[in-house]
Amino acid sequence: MVLFKINMKLLTMPLLGVLLVGAVHAGQTESRMQSVEKLLETSSAAQQIKGSDNQAAKDKHEQAVQLFDKAKLAQGNGNEQQAADLLKQATKTMFEATRMIKKDDSFMAKDVRDFEERKASVEALCTAYENIAKEKGIDKATENELHAFVYKRVDQAEALKKESRVKEGRKMLDEAYIAAKVAIEHLRGGETLVRSLNFASSEEEYHYEVDRNDTHRMLVDVLLKEKMKTNLGIEAMVNKFMESADKLRVRADEQASDGEYENAIGTMEQSTKEIVRAIRSAGIYIPG
16 A cells, blocks of 8 residues: 555656646746737837838837737647747747847948048038139129039938938039039139149050040930930030030040040040030030
8 A cells, every 4th residue: 555655646746747847847938928028019010010121120129929819829729838939939030020120220321422522522512612712703693503403412411311211412512522523623624723733644645534534424324414405406506516426435444444644634634524514505604
């Protein structure tokens, strides 16, 4: 009889242990369930994801919610281990969604910094323009059209930034920057400015002229794109001058390839003048 009682104790102790461990596990799962639910629904991370424009993060958050719902179902069916595993997956998926938002925010912060730096560059050019205009006695009524274009683009850029369209605003500032550079050059008198610069070699001066030519080409696209779409006469006139500019540019590049930098400089200057004529033919006056 004694032996029988001992065996009964030995049999019941593991069963009691299993029941006790199961009860603790169920309690842990319930506590974890509440924590994960808060993470998914009311946490600052959840609110940030819901209020963002990052669709990938929103999709990932939805996956986490679906995993949480499966965990609740598993718990309701008494499968504590499956519920716990699903809660882990839901938490991991939610953290992935959160990282997407943080990465998105870091890119946005960089875009804003780039925007502000470009804006500062444009404003510096505008200040330089105004100082030169004052020195030359040029009043507001006779200001370069490019100057007005620059301010218009800056205003448009700021409006886009307020709508959180920072990258689009940055493009406007890039256009303003190009126009401001050309406006200053022509206000000073392009050739006079070039002569005042000290180049280490003819090759260096040639590359400077290439940059000037490229800047003027970009300005054609910035200033005339819309006009050329709506006015075939302007388009034909602009294309005529640009074809001439292209031929001169090719000749200048060939001369530079042969080491004839002095000749290449003169040819590239002629190409840039043809681009200026193209802009003027569209009704936009550039002095110089």
